[in-house]
Amino acid sequence: MSAIETLSERRCFGGVQGFHRHASTACAGPMRFAVYRPPQAERGPVPVLYFLSGLTCTEENFTVKAGAQRVAAELGLMLVVPDTSPRNTGIPGEADEEDFGAGAGFYLDATQAPWSSHFHMYTYVAEELPALVAANFPADMRRQSIFGHSMGGHGALTIALKHPQRYRSVSAFAPIVAPMRVRWGEKAFARYLGADRETWKPYDACELVARGERFPGEILIDQGTADPFLHETLRPEYFDAACREAGQPLRLRMQQGYDHSYYFIASFIEDHLRHHAQYLCARP
Amino acid sequence: MSAIETLSERRCFGGVQGFHRHASTACAGPMRFAVYRPPQAERGPVPVLYFLSGLTCTEENFTVKAGAQRVAAELGLMLVVPDTSPRNTGIPGEADEEDFGAGAGFYLDATQAPWSSHFHMYTYVAEELPALVAANFPADMRRQSIFGHSMGGHGALTIALKHPQRYRSVSAFAPIVAPMRVRWGEKAFARYLGADRETWKPYDACELVARGERFPGEILIDQGTADPFLHETLRPEYFDAACREAGQPLRLRMQQGYDHSYYFIASFIEDHLRHHAQYLCARP
Numbered sequence: 001m002s003a004i005e006t007l008s009e010r011r012c013f014g015g016v017q018g019f020h021r022h023a024s025t026a027c028a029g030p031m032r033f034a035v036y037r038p039p040q041a042e043r044g045p046v047p048v049l050y051f052l053s054g055l056t057c058t059e060e061n062f063t064v065k066a067g068a069q070r071v072a073a074e075l076g077l078m079l080v081v082p083d084t085s086p087r088n089t090g091i092p093g094e095a096d097e098e099d100f101g102a103g104a105g106f107y108l109d110a111t112q113a114p115w116s117s118h119f120h121m122y123t124y125v126a127e128e129l130p131a132l133v134a135a136n137f138p139a140d141m142r143r144q145s146i147f148g149h150s151m152g153g154h155g156a157l158t159i160a161l162k163h164p165q166r167y168r169s170v171s172a173f174a175p176i177v178a179p180m181r182v183r184w185g186e187k188a189f190a191r192y193l194g195a196d197r198e199t200w201k202p203y204d205a206c207e208l209v210a211r212g213e214r215f216p217g218e219i220l221i222d223q224g225t226a227d228p229f230l231h232e233t234l235r236p237e238y239f240d241a242a243c244r245e246a247g248q249p250l251r252l253r254m255q256q257g258y259d260h261s262y263y264f265i266a267s268f269i270e271d272h273l274r275h276h277a278q279y280l281c282a283r284p
Numbered sequence: 285m286s287a288i289e290t291l292s293e294r295r296c297f298g299g300v301q302g303f304h305r306h307a308s309t310a311c312a313g314p315m316r317f318a319v320y321r322p323p324q325a326e327r328g329p330v331p332v333l334y335f336l337s338g339l340t341c342t343e344e345n346f347t348v349k350a351g352a353q354r355v356a357a358e359l360g361l362m363l364v365v366p367d368t369s370p371r372n373t374g375i376p377g378e379a380d381e382e383d384f385g386a387g388a389g390f391y392l393d394a395t396q397a398p399w400s401s402h403f404h405m406y407t408y409v410a411e412e413l414p415a416l417v418a419a420n421f422p423a424d425m426r427r428q429s430i431f432g433h434s435m436g437g438h439g440a441l442t443i444a445l446k447h448p449q450r451y452r453s454v455s456a457f458a459p460i461v462a463p464m465r466v467r468w469g470e471k472a473f474a475r476y477l478g479a480d481r482e483t484w485k486p487y488d489a490c491e492l493v494a495r496g497e498r499f500p501g502e503i504l505i506d507q508g509t510a511d512p513f514l515h516e517t518l519r520p521e522y523f524d525a526a527c528r529e530a531g532q533p534l535r536l537r538m539q540q541g542y543d544h545s546y547y548f549i550a551s552f553i554e555d556h557l558r559h560h561a562q563y564l565c566a567r568p
Contacts (some may be wrong), residue, residue, distance in 0.1 A: 011510065012547040067351035067550065226295065263296040266351065
């Protein structure tokens with residue numbers, strides 16, 4: 001495991017907001033991430049809550065805009081926010097598209113050249129990042145949860161469904177739930193994973209639920225009704241139907257008039273952190 | 285009075301976060317500002333709280349980063365956030381410096397060419413903006429307060445001290461309190477106002493208090509001890525001494541380990557909004 005480099009640390013709500021960089025094995029290059037250590041972390045290990053961001057974001061958007069540190073400080077949760085993809089890999093055209101390449105890693109392990117040389121965000125988030133956090137921060141790794149927004153909601157749902165014993169809870173804001181059936185997902189999966197749609201299924205939350213994966217406890221999703229991506233690419237009704245069919249508990253809240261922005265996320269971030277704290281802070 | 289153009293509106297904490305533009309008379313060109321209307325504004329006029337931002341900021345920084353809407357929604361406060369200067373005025377070199385020109389209006393009325401043609405942020409904030417708000421938003425103009433950060437703390441303090449009957453309360457994060465005696469202020473005042481330092485005094489909070497201006501009620505200031513500008517350019521001890529000398533009530537809180545960033549502002553924004561609500565929401 002490589003050492004982490006701390007780029008900045010700032011006092012925030014009695015805790016510390018840090019930005020860090022390290023040499024990633026999974027992504028074969030430098031990766032950045034943000035960690036908020038709540039005040040309680042000075043006295044011992046605290047639960048860890050991962051947030052996966054959406055298209056075009058870095059580790060900074062959520063950290064700056066969501067207002068999560070206030071509630072994390074109250075509840076004693078560590079917030080870990082990775083970047084959304086490798087960057088500056090040298091792959092031609094890497095940063096040319098908003099919905100593919102840099103800023104659009106889709107939390108999968110690419111199998112197709114040239115992306116397969118670096119774009120392994122699934123292994124990064126599910127394996128390398130937790131090990132890095134465990135080795136470098138006062139984290140109680142028996143208590144981990146995960147959530148995300150849009151593409152990051154897709155990441156949180158699929159990773160949690162594949163590791164139901166590791167994550168105690170999962171939630172999402174306006175997630176992509178059926179990437180195989182919508183524009184953003186079809187474009188990205190074809191180029192990262194190739195033409196064989198069977199290889200796409202492990203990265204599709206609806207497919208995972210349909211094939212029998214279950215998450216213990218209720219999944220929480222908030223979705224704004226004024227979200228411009230709602231009807232074409234988010235389609236929460238697909239996940240709702242899949243969960244009903246499978247008996248997977250889901251609480252899907254349609255939030256009247258809210259859009260896809262961080263103004264929406266900030267408005268409901270406290271509900272999500274309290275949802276996770278129910279599971280993370282309950283003593284076994 | 286010109287009409288305002290609404291650039292965007294988004295649902296946020298049950299209210300509406302808007303960004304607007306209008307043709308300013310004071311600044312002789314287009315100016316932008318942000319307004320948060322709390323849910324209570326749907327039922328009738330609400331108190332208005334102005335926030336003045338610091339060097340390099342636009343109306344967006346506070347709006348995105350401070351986390352103020354949550355508390356404003358609870359307390360029923362309208363938040364009005366102007367840009368920090370005119371922009372794109374055509375004055376050569378306008379945007380070349382971080383601490384002068386665009387993004388650095390210093391909340392004064394420039395008297396020196398070429399700046400005097402556009403840079404009238406004092407009149408803009410103290411006169412034109414309130415009239416614009418009164419005409420276009422559900423604002424109770426009998427209940428107004430003002431606060432700000434850094435250069436904007438300077439603006440809030442000086443404008444409030446000159447209009448103690450108009451603003452019910454004033455507070456600041458890491459304000460410039462003695463611009464005549466520190467680097468940022470001396471540089472800007474010399475070029476905006478000319479060599480005669482007597483003309484600078486109406487824009488210096490310490491000078492205003494020393495010459496007898498008083499603000500009814502306690503002024504609240506938060507200042508981080510790890511702020512890199514603390515010892516050279518903020519110097520809250522100057523204002524503390526001036527207020528003690530003059531009998532002006534001041535609550536100066538030194539916040540251990542906090543810096544000059546919005547992580548600092550976000551950490552204490554709730555305290556400031558509750559401070560203002562004490563004055564704004566008390567029925568006469």
